[in-house]
Amino acid sequence: MEKQEFEVIIIGGSYSGLSAAMSLGRAIRKTLIIDSGAPCNQQTPQSHNFITQDGFSPAQIAKTAKDQVLAYPTVSFLNDKVVQVTGENHNFTVLTATGIQLSTKKILFATGLKDLLPDIPGIASCWGISVIHCPYCHGYEYKGQSTGILSNDDTTLHFSKLISNWTKDLTVFTNGEIKFDADQQQQIRALNVTIVEKQIAGIIHTDGHIESISFIDGTQQKTDALYTRPPFTQHCPIPEKIGCEIDPKGLIVVDNFKKTSVPGVYAAGDCTEAMRSVASSVAAGTAAGALINHELISE
Structure with missing residues (x-):
């Protein structure tokens, strides 16, 4: 079967990918968005710090964006997962999990990141x-409440100073013996932040809302919110x-x-930057779409 040909294939159909597709649609570029439907914020009830969309769910924002993007006749959407990319600039072949082969001049990865949550019972359900x-993104909703920070490295002091802006009822949970130095411990305690070294047994919650943190010694501590910055990996290995x-x-x-080190391949959004938010992803996608179109015109 003859491969369908596109000018641009966008791998990842969340905020950055959809935003790029709108730029390309308005530039009358034949564009395909491929998305497998597993955004990192799929559990998040509300998105914040994005003007005009503050308080809407991520799913609502994505649906509205998708509807608006697909109103442009040169843009289409495929619910599938990309498993392979081969070829070179102007002549890439994209293979999906369902066996569809596609051809494209340019590729944009807007595939996001996968958070590697600690192996603590209940934490994934509350993420x-x-x-x-x-x-x-979320601090205002928990301002002044009993808040924890799950952290045990040299970033803990900075994290404690940052979150102290939103609440004074703050505890650092190290989940074991402290690994940062005595000077940092002293500075954290000077902020009236408690440090708890006990190992965590699990997060007690109802429908993702924390009630308390339980420890392996059998004790519990009431907590309303818990900040953590887990390590991450690329959502897509391609x-x-x-x-x-x-x-x-x-x-x-x-x-x-927005060019990667591979000619003809671009990337935008969370997969490229530490500042992870819907607003910054939208901005990056808008720029990527315009820059890809500029390169196509130049060529």
Whole structure:
């Protein structure tokens, strides 16, 4: 069967991918978005710090965006998972999990990141609801409440200073023996932040809303919200497989034009930057779409 041909294939159909598709649709580029439907914020009830969309669910924002993007006749959407990318600039072949082969001139990875949550019972069920990573995205809803920070490294002091802006009822949970130095411990305690070294047995919650943290010694501590910044990996391994440079933090390296180290391959959104928010992903996608169109025109 003859491969369908596109000018741009966007792998990842969340905020950055959809935003790029709108730029490309308005530039009358034949564009395909491929998305497998597993965004990292799928449990999050509300998105914040994004003007005009504050308080809407991530799913609502994505649905509205998708409806608006697909109103452009040169843009289409495929519910599938990309499993392979081969070829070179102007002549890429994309293979999906269902066996569909597609051809494209340019590729944009907007595939996001996968958080590697600690192996603590209950934490995955609360992730994005009351176990949170960003005070700008979720801190206002928990201002002044009993709040924890799950952290045990040299970033703990900075994290404690940051979250102290939103609440004074703050506890650092190290989940075991403290690993940061005595000077940092002293500075944290000077903020009137308690440090608890006990090992955590689990998170007690109802529908993702924390009630307390339980410890292996049988005790519990009432907590309303818990901040943590878990390590992450690329949600999609393909960029690295095809030679895209990955930085020491695990992010795809791009230049000011959203280009990766592989000619014809671009990346935007969470997979490329530490500032993870819907608003920044939308901005990055808008830029990526325009820059891809500019390159197509130049060529």
